[in-house]
Amino acid sequence: MSDLWQKTIERARSLRLHLHTHPELAWHETRTAARIRELLTELNIPWQACAGTGTLARLNQHSSNKGPHIALRGDIDALPINEQTGKAWSSCTPGHMHACGHDGHTATLYAAASWLKQHEEQLPGPVTLIFQPAEEGGHGALKMIQDGALKGIDEIYGWHNWPAIAFGEIVCPDGLVMCGNSTFRLTVNGRGGHASQPELCRDPVLAASAITMALQQIMSRRLAPQQAAVVSVTSINAPSGDTIIPQQAIIGGSIRVPDKATGTYINGLITSISQQTALAYGVECEVEIFPRYNATINHAAQAQRVRHLWEEEYDISAINKNLLMPVMASEDFSYYLQEIPGAFALVGADDGPDNQAPCHSPHYDFNDRLIPLVARLFARLAGAPVPQRRA
Known part of the structure; x- marks a missing residue:
């Protein structure tokens, strides 16, 4: 050398x-x-x-x-x-x-x-x-x-x-x-109130938990097992006090896809699943998806x-x-x-x-x-x- x-x-x-x-x-x-x-x-x-x-x-x-x-x-x-x-x-x-x-x-x-x-x-x-x-x-x-x-x-x-x-x-x-990647932010808007009176509230934390669980089904039930893709929820942010149901919860996450067509399909599923699940819990969900790299x-x-x-x-x-x-x-x-x-x-x-x-x-x-x-x-x-x- x-x-x-x-x-x-x-x-x-x-x-x-x-x-x-x-x-x-x-x-x-x-x-x-x-x-x-x-x-x-x-x-x-x-x-x-x-x-x-x-x-x-x-x-x-x-x-x-x-x-x-x-x-x-x-x-x-x-x-x-x-x-x-x-x-x-x-x-x-x-x-x-x-x-x-x-x-x-x-x-x-x-x-x-x-x-x-x-x-x-x-x-x-x-x-x-x-x-x-x-x-x-x-x-x-x-x-x-x-x-x-x-x-x-x-x-x-x-x-x-x-x-x-x-x-x-x-x-x-x-x-x-x-793979290509994107990130997403789901803003779950409910009705806050006293933790002792949940019936008067519309709990965004409960809804965010349900949305998180529902999103995990994209990979196991909506895509073929052979398809390379990932949907990961990486954060749920709903700051509040111990006796307070908050007004809002924000879910963050990451998407990994092999091509644009798969990305478009998954983006649509995230939107529909999040908003329909939110509806079932009496809250609203705003969906934002941010493309990064192909x-x-x-x-x-x-x-x-x-x-x-x-x-x-x-x-x-x-x-x-x-x-x-x-x-x-x-x-x-x-x-x-x-x-x-x-x-x-x-x-x-x-x-x-x-x-x-x-x-x-x-x-x-x-x-x-x-x-x-x-x-x-x-x-x-x-x-x-x-x-x-x-x-």
């Missing part, structure tokens, strides 16, 4: 730990963006701001080589979670945490940037590196596209660390990878290329065939794949107890051993040579 490669990975890990210590939420990644741009400038890689805190870095833009223009993406935002890892590099900002590994994704893209710059003259075509803000519900990919991030690009590739599968295994299917759907040729390169690097046994697909989580990488060909991969992070906490857990930490694995994949996707791996 070359000294240059080792130094590249060491610098990337140092960046990862720095970002983990200083997390910033979607659309507030000002310090993160500044650090990324500072490092790109040190590498003599031209960059431009995109969608505010996003950054586009350009390599081999004026070469006579006519290979496809490849884009590689890393997301940069953190989550509103209080970290509980106890690591020396834990978040220094209460309530903010890199609990999904975007610090590692950014560091990996930086490692690829550094390596590709060292081999820029050998690249077969242009490369754009997309450091994207606001993946966590902020539609950052959409804003980047609207600000011209995909202009002139032929193919795009991205990835996500995945603690649910063994370290170094990859999942990159042709077609559906991750399903992440790989293009077959690009997904096959990712799998082929990974198999060449790490053997066919590193292609995971056991993870049930699609994954019910969502990704705004879907916006890119709706515009141009590309592929999105999940790469296993589980190499023992320290790396088994799921994403979005306060106990989660990115597995730094993934940085060289995926940096090699990115380099090869861009057409750069990589050093020989140690046996």
Whole structure:
């Protein structure tokens, strides 16, 4: 393994730990963006701001080589979670945490940037590196596209660390990878009053409980068992006193669907079930559904290329065939794949107890051993040579 490669990975890990210590939420990644741009400038890689805190870095833009223009993406935002890892590099900002590994994704893209710059003259075509803000519900990919991030690009590739599968295994299917998602809010309006006189009230808490139970029947009785979808009630909020039946209860929840048609069907069921159940309890229910991301759907040729390169690097046994697909989580990488060909991969992070906490857990930490694995994949996707791996 070359000294240059080792130094590249060491610098990337140092960046990862720095970002983990200083997390910033979607659309507030000002310090993160500044650090990324500072490092790109040190590498003599031209960059431009995109969608505010996003950054586009350009390599081999004026070469006579006519290979496809490849884009590689890393997301940069953190989550509103209080970290509980106890690591020396834990978040220094209460309530903010890199609990999904975007610090590692950014560091990996930086490692690829550094390596590709060292081999820029050998690249077969242009490369754009997309450091994207606001993946966590902020539609950052959409804003980047609207600000011209995909202009002139032929193919795009991205990835996500995945603690649910063994370290170094990859999942990159042709077609559906991750589901689309929406959230919903049901406002149940009743008639409040004294808890000793329920007959004079119309109890929104009781109705909200019944609506919650009824919504669970969507999956078991209104969809085929083979269909991939999820409806989860995640909160019921009806603040009141111990002797007071409140006026209102608010139900919140999440929807995961593999396609728009299933989403439209489930949205209709949520509306009708909630309102009809409310009617039976003498209350009213206002239904609001908030679409977020569409399903992440790989293009077959690009997904096959990712799998082929990974198999060449790490053997066919590193292609995971056991993870049930699609994954019910969502990704705004879907916006890119709706515009141009590309592929999105999940790469296993589980190499023992320290790396088994799921994403979005306060106990989660990115597995730094993934940085060289995926940096090699990115380099090869861009057409750069990589050093020989140690046996």
